Amino acid sequence: MKRILGILAVLLVLYFVISQPVTAANAAENLGSALATAADSLVTFTNSLLGDGTDGASGTSADGTSGDGESDSWSGEPQPVPTSAPAGMPGGGAG
Numbered sequence: 001m002k003r004i005l006g007i008l009a010v011l012l013v014l015y016f017v018i019s020q021p022v023t024a025a026n027a028a029e030n031l032g033s034a035l036a037t038a039a040d041s042l043v044t045f046t047n048s049l050l051g052d053g054t055d056g057a058s059g060t061s062a063d064g065t066s067g068d069g070e071s072d073s074w075s076g077e078p079q080p081v082p083t084s085a086p087a088g089m090p091g092g093g094a095g
Contacts, residue, residue: 017024
């Protein structure tokens with residue numbers, strides 16, 4: 001009986017995926033999102049039990065550092081992009 005129900009469940013899922021692929025993809029994405037949220041909540045709970053001083057999600061301490069004393073925050077400024085190839089490369093500087 002269990003085997004028949006298992007086969008029927010697999011066939012139902014296959015029918016759902018074939019007949020409504022977009023809806024099935026959205027359902028799978030929502031399921032993955034829910035599992036990720038649950039895992040993050042579990043990690044946060046465990047960290048709060050252990051009292052390690054991190055906020056759980058980013059691994060940074062309450063003072064904004066990761067233990068090395070340097071700030072882990074991003075300044076928000078874009079980094080400059082080199083406009084020419086390095087020296088020794090085609091189109092590059094002296095070499």
